[in-house]
Amino acid sequence: MKINDFGVLYIVATPIGNLQDMTFRAVEILQSVDVIAAEDTRHSMPLLQHYAIKTPVISLHEHNERERAAQMLERLTKGESIALISDAGTPLISDPGYFFVREARNKGIHVVPIPGSCAAIAALSAAGLPTDKFIFEGFLSSKSKQRKDSLKALLNESRTMIFYESPHRILDLLHDMQDVLGGERILVIARELTKKFETIREGTTHELIEWVKSDENQQRGEIVVLLQGLKQAAAPEEGLEEVKKILPILLESLPLKQAVDITTKITGYRKNEVYELALKLKHD
Numbered sequence: 001m002k003i004n005d006f007g008v009l010y011i012v013a014t015p016i017g018n019l020q021d022m023t024f025r026a027v028e029i030l031q032s033v034d035v036i037a038a039e040d041t042r043h044s045m046p047l048l049q050h051y052a053i054k055t056p057v058i059s060l061h062e063h064n065e066r067e068r069a070a071q072m073l074e075r076l077t078k079g080e081s082i083a084l085i086s087d088a089g090t091p092l093i094s095d096p097g098y099f100f101v102r103e104a105r106n107k108g109i110h111v112v113p114i115p116g117s118c119a120a121i122a123a124l125s126a127a128g129l130p131t132d133k134f135i136f137e138g139f140l141s142s143k144s145k146q147r148k149d150s151l152k153a154l155l156n157e158s159r160t161m162i163f164y165e166s167p168h169r170i171l172d173l174l175h176d177m178q179d180v181l182g183g184e185r186i187l188v189i190a191r192e193l194t195k196k197f198e199t200i201r202e203g204t205t206h207e208l209i210e211w212v213k214s215d216e217n218q219q220r221g222e223i224v225v226l227l228q229g230l231k232q233a234a235a236p237e238e239g240l241e242e243v244k245k246i247l248p249i250l251l252e253s254l255p256l257k258q259a260v261d262i263t264t265k266i267t268g269y270r271k272n273e274v275y276e277l278a279l280k281l282k283h284d
């Protein structure tokens with residue numbers, strides 16, 4: 001429904017690899033708007049050609065967003081309709097467009113989402129980790145120090161955490177996770193979703209480092225990393241009280257790893273959970 005004489009700004013999700021994941025509505029909107037603002041016009045060409053979309057396309061990327069947004073806003077206020085797309089998935093999700101959408105809404109322009117693929121949500125839906133509460137961290141810094149600082153801030157996070165990472169930094173991220181969170185945290189790596197070599201693998205940080213190292217293909221393509229939240233691991237009550245009594249005492253005089261090993265042996269409690277508790281005790 002139109003709320004004024006302005007045109008409508010559509011935020012259109014496109015596939016994250018499989019062209020079939022385009023929605024009918026997305027095709028119709030892209031065919032009918034006056035102009036498509038695309039993150040990379042050349043990148044979007046195969047998709048637009050595949051769906052016989054002949055609408056004029058202009059670029060709107062992180063380096064020209066402010067200038068382009070001003071031009072686009074003028075066209076919108078004159079009544080033209082515009083669709084924003086990114087290279088893949090949902091625009092604005094680790095993609096350009098935030099400034100444009102903010103300005104459009106400030107001007108009273110009707111902004112309409114056309115939902116579809118999003119790598120984070122696709123990964124979460126199939127990872128087998130709790131989905132009732134989750135947080136999206138996007139890309140952490142490419143610098144190890146900043147990356148580790150971000151991970152330290154997530155040490156006690158109880159919600160499932162979702163990260164994007166480039167394939168050539170996946171091992172660095174996993175190593176930093178191991179250093180900061182320990183080797184026993186449960187992770188899921190979701191790679192090449194919707195594509196030929198789609199792989200979804202769960203394991204401890206330590207196990208996944210070994211797996212990625214042993215198979216170079218795991219350092220290729222597009223990757224989402226999901227980290228299980230701290231308190232979400234199902235904790236059988238039996239033995240927990242004992243762990244809580246023994247562990248703090250051992251931690252006073254022994255290195256963390258040894259305290260965890262001994263506590264696990266005495267109580268029979270799950271090692272990764274004892275480890276997480278030990279980290280938490282140290283941190284607190």
Ligand code: SAM
Binds near residue numbers: 090094119222
């Ligand atoms: N806007 C996109 C979305 O809705 O997911 C994300 C764009 S962001 C620049 C690109 C990152 O998303 C990749 O580095 C990767 O972490 C993730 N990604 C995109 N496509 C993916 C796929 N097919 N499989 C796994 N991860 C993917």
